[in-house]
Amino acid sequence: MGEKVLEVISLRVYYDLPQGTVRAVDDVSLDVRRREVIGIAGESGSGKSTLALAITGLLRPPAKVVSGKVLFNGVDILRLSEDELRRIRGRKIGVIFQDPNTYLNPIYTSGFQVAEVFEAHRGIHAKKYLNEVVKLFRLVKIADPERRVYAYPHQLSGGMKQRVLISMAIAERPDLIVADEPTSALDVTIQSEIMDLLAEIREETNTSIVMITHDLALLFEVADRVAIMYAGKLVELGRASDLIKDPLHPYTKALLSILRYERKKKLTSIPGSIPSLINPPPGCRFHPRCPYAFSKCSKIEPKAVNIDGRLVACHLVGGSE
Amino acid sequence: MSLARYLIRRVVQVIPTFVGALFFMFILVRVLPGDPARLIAGPEALEEDVRRIRELLGLNKPLYVQFVDYMVSILRGDLGTSLKFGTPVINEILNRLPYTIALALVAESIALSVALPLGIISALRPRSKATYISSVISLTGSSVPIFWIALIFIYIFSVSLRILPSSGADSPRHIVLPSITLSLLLMGNLTRITRSAVIESLSSNHVLTALAKGLKYRVILIRHVLKNALIPIVTIMGIQIGSLLGGAIVTETVFAWPGIGSLLIDSIFYRDYPLIQGIILFIVLVFIVINIVVDVIYALIDPRIRDVLWRTS
Numbered sequence: 001m002g003e004k005v006l007e008v009i010s011l012r013v014y015y016d017l018p019q020g021t022v023r024a025v026d027d028v029s030l031d032v033r034r035r036e037v038i039g040i041a042g043e044s045g046s047g048k049s050t051l052a053l054a055i056t057g058l059l060r061p062p063a064k065v066v067s068g069k070v071l072f073n074g075v076d077i078l079r080l081s082e083d084e085l086r087r088i089r090g091r092k093i094g095v096i097f098q099d100p101n102t103y104l105n106p107i108y109t110s111g112f113q114v115a116e117v118f119e120a121h122r123g124i125h126a127k128k129y130l131n132e133v134v135k136l137f138r139l140v141k142i143a144d145p146e147r148r149v150y151a152y153p154h155q156l157s158g159g160m161k162q163r164v165l166i167s168m169a170i171a172e173r174p175d176l177i178v179a180d181e182p183t184s185a186l187d188v189t190i191q192s193e194i195m196d197l198l199a200e201i202r203e204e205t206n207t208s209i210v211m212i213t214h215d216l217a218l219l220f221e222v223a224d225r226v227a228i229m230y231a232g233k234l235v236e237l238g239r240a241s242d243l244i245k246d247p248l249h250p251y252t253k254a255l256l257s258i259l260r261y262e263r264k265k266k267l268t269s270i271p272g273s274i275p276s277l278i279n280p281p282p283g284c285r286f287h288p289r290c291p292y293a294f295s296k297c298s299k300i301e302p303k304a305v306n307i308d309g310r311l312v313a314c315h316l317v318g319g320s321e
Numbered sequence: 322m323s324l325a326r327y328l329i330r331r332v333v334q335v336i337p338t339f340v341g342a343l344f345f346m347f348i349l350v351r352v353l354p355g356d357p358a359r360l361i362a363g364p365e366a367l368e369e370d371v372r373r374i375r376e377l378l379g380l381n382k383p384l385y386v387q388f389v390d391y392m393v394s395i396l397r398g399d400l401g402t403s404l405k406f407g408t409p410v411i412n413e414i415l416n417r418l419p420y421t422i423a424l425a426l427v428a429e430s431i432a433l434s435v436a437l438p439l440g441i442i443s444a445l446r447p448r449s450k451a452t453y454i455s456s457v458i459s460l461t462g463s464s465v466p467i468f469w470i471a472l473i474f475i476y477i478f479s480v481s482l483r484i485l486p487s488s489g490a491d492s493p494r495h496i497v498l499p500s501i502t503l504s505l506l507l508m509g510n511l512t513r514i515t516r517s518a519v520i521e522s523l524s525s526n527h528v529l530t531a532l533a534k535g536l537k538y539r540v541i542l543i544r545h546v547l548k549n550a551l552i553p554i555v556t557i558m559g560i561q562i563g564s565l566l567g568g569a570i571v572t573e574t575v576f577a578w579p580g581i582g583s584l585l586i587d588s589i590f591y592r593d594y595p596l597i598q599g600i601i602l603f604i605v606l607v608f609i610v611i612n613i614v615v616d617v618i619y620a621l622i623d624p625r626i627r628d629v630l631w632r633t634s
Contacts, residue, residue, distance in 0.1 A: 056533060058529065058532060058533060082538075086535045086536075086537065086538075087535060088535070089532065089533055089534065089535040090533060090534040090535030090536075091535055094533075095530075095533040097526065097529065097530060097533075099526065102525065102526040102527065103526045103527055103529065103530045104527055104530065105527040105530070105531070105544075105545055105549065106527075106549075106623065106624070106625055107548060107549060107622060107623050107624060108544070113530075116531070116534050116536055116540075116544075117534045117535070119536070119540075120534050120535040120536045120537065120540075121535055152624040152625070152628075154624070154625045154628070155628075165530070168530070168534065169533075
């Protein structure tokens with residue numbers, strides 16, 4: 001595999017709320033290599049969206065980075081000034097957000113909003129770049145691009161709007177695209193089209209993609225490697241094919257078994273619910289819901305161990321200590 | 322072209338509103354206690370004279386006949402003759418109008434030039450001095466009665482300091498106190514609306530998209546925050562300018578400012594039916610026009626509204 005584009009090193013992001021400190025991302029490390037699609041999966045509230053915002057330098061109060069590094073091409077973006085960060089955003093790191101309906105500004109044409117990416121990094125008013133936007137629209141398979149650049153968001157369908165957001169993210173051919181639940185607001189039929197599009201874009205532009213989703217089925221189709229998050233912790237990280245064949249962490253096993261049951265049209269769930277991130281359970285955060293839990297699990301937090309290039313944080317695996 | 326068609330449609334739609342408002346006003350003026358004929362004739366006049374004057378004014382006819390007569394004369398462009406001044410109503414209104422327009426524009430400009438920056442800054446910096454000042458202004462503007470502020474100003478600037486005139490409209494200096502007083506009333510609302518509109522706009526998701534593009538902060542602020550926040554601000558401005566053009570009754574009365582507001586008060590005291598009717602007709606007209614202007618501004622700002630308004634016309 002190629003060089004590392006992104007390296008997250010023991011990142012902790014906490015939210016200071018009146019009710020207490022929410023440990024949304026708690027000691028998470030992972031890396032992303034060139035041209036790689038890495039998926040980050042987990043339930044809502046597992047900290048995956050906070051991780052996405054941290055990677056793009058878009059964290060806003062009350063979120064605060066407590067410790068750790070986010071190295072992008074070797075530079076820690078958490079230490080950059082707002083202006084240095086601005087030059088990276090949109091040019092080196094593209095972001096695709098969850099809900100195309102609210103992430104576009106209703107009062108500007110879609111073409112203009114995409115052209116703003118060029119304005120931000122090359123100067124000159126966005127209006128001068130509409131021709132380039134037409135090319136981008138063609139790349140993301142928007143029909144009739146010459147006319148669509150003049151369409152306002154409310155005149156486009158949801159899938160079309162998501163393509164507009166994607167064209168925005170890839171406009172400057174960034175090294176990294178962070179996609180935060182890019183399909184969750186779309187119809188199922190459109191979801192796979194958008195996923196296919198992202199896969200094609202990776203082929204054409206050599207970009208790396210961090211894909212954040214709770215939709216495992218979709219994720220295993222496109223991701224090279226998959227990271228599973230639970231309650232602010234990374235519990236397992238490995239090649240998608242390995243994970244699907246042989247999940248090591250009990251939480252991953254549980255998620256995958258749900259996936260298999262869904263194929264059989266049965267509705268199942270993991271017993272219990274995701275814990276409060278203000279007072280997470282001691283030891284392994286998954287132990288109250290884990291069918292294999294034993295005494296050690298509620299006392300000592302498992303460290304991630306590397307097994308053939310796969311990271312797992314579970315006392316049952318590796319067995320040392 | 323669609324704008325012209327839209328305007329024509331709006332004007333046609335507004336006719337029933339207009340006639341309805343006039344009818345309501347017509348009845349209301351006539352159920353007021355007091356008889357203009359008796360006021361004209363004087364307290365010692367004979368019953369016979371009062372009756373003759375009433376006939377002369379047409380006030381003895383049934384109400385609906387009076388109303389139809391009135392509508393017909395309006396259509397001919399005739400608002401009637403003032404009972405008090407003996408001059409055409411339209412002349413009286415036009416004489417006072419420049420004063421009212423001047424006061425409205427100066428007061429609204431002062432209010433805007435304070436409220437917009439203050440509202441924006443207090444939205445951007447929630448814990449700054451600007452936030453503190455803006456909440457004081459909002460509270461003062463909406464809770465302290467305007468005549469009280471007016472009297473305080475007169476006491477300070479005219480009586481004690483003797484630097485500004487307290488009444489009349491003889492020189493440009495005369496507009497200072499009434500316009501500042503009036504602007505304080507407007508400022509409170511305007512600041513509050515601006516602040517909340519900008520806060521809401523700031524938290525919208527498309528601002529996050531703009532940040533993710535790497536746009537400069539200033540560009541994001543103007544394009545993606547402030548322009549989106551304009552609609553509520555324009556709405557409140559429309560209402561304010563509309564009511565100001567109808568005459569700032571209290572302020573004009575306290576400062577003896579010869580505008581529409583003080584004319585309206587005079588005409589009501591005198592039961593000057595044609596003049597009251599003429600002024601209220603004018604106020605109704607102002608509100609109708611301002612509503613249309615505000616809607617057109619909405620449409621210019623927001624393409625979704627443009628589509629709904631113009632496409633359906």
